[in-house]
Amino acid sequence: MGASWSAILWSGFVATVLSACVFWLFRSFEWTRFSPTTQLGCLFYRDPNVPVTETVGFLLFFALNVVVVAAVYAGLMRALGGPGWGTGTLLGLVNGGLVVAALPLLERVSKAVKEGRMPPPGRFGLAWGKATPWAILAGHGVYGAVLGGVLKAF
Secondary structure (H helix, E strand, O other), X not given: OOOOHHHHHHHHHHHHHHHHHHHHHHHHOOOOOOOHHHHHHOOOOOOOOOHHHHXXXXXXXXXXXXXXXXXXXHHHHHHOOOOOHHHHHHHXXXXXXXXXXXXXXXXXXXXXXXXXXXXXXXXHHHHHOOOHHHHHXXXXXXXXXXXXXXXXXX
């Protein structure tokens, strides 16, 4: 039997908060300009420097990660033998690798990048800082690990 929705939502919440902290840490040391909340907000708004962009991105980041991504990860973990720190980390790193590989697509979908209000990320996001791929892998790895670990505790 799979995890209950309350377990998935709680795990998703805890994992989302901690992964947001990882992304914030990389940005606070200026190792990257990547911010998942800004990127999500820029799918709808042109200016990355106005509060509404970050607010919408933050709400989307939480809603997607607490509910949708957590449910997908829980299903994949069940298919891979059950939740756990290792399974979650693996899923997170694979997801993070896909995000890093897809960053150049932001030039086509981000209103801020298309209008020149934000520089394009370049290959693997390196134009936003040499640590960008590592920040993304770390954030997603932490998300998966924590989600798997908390789900296993249920």
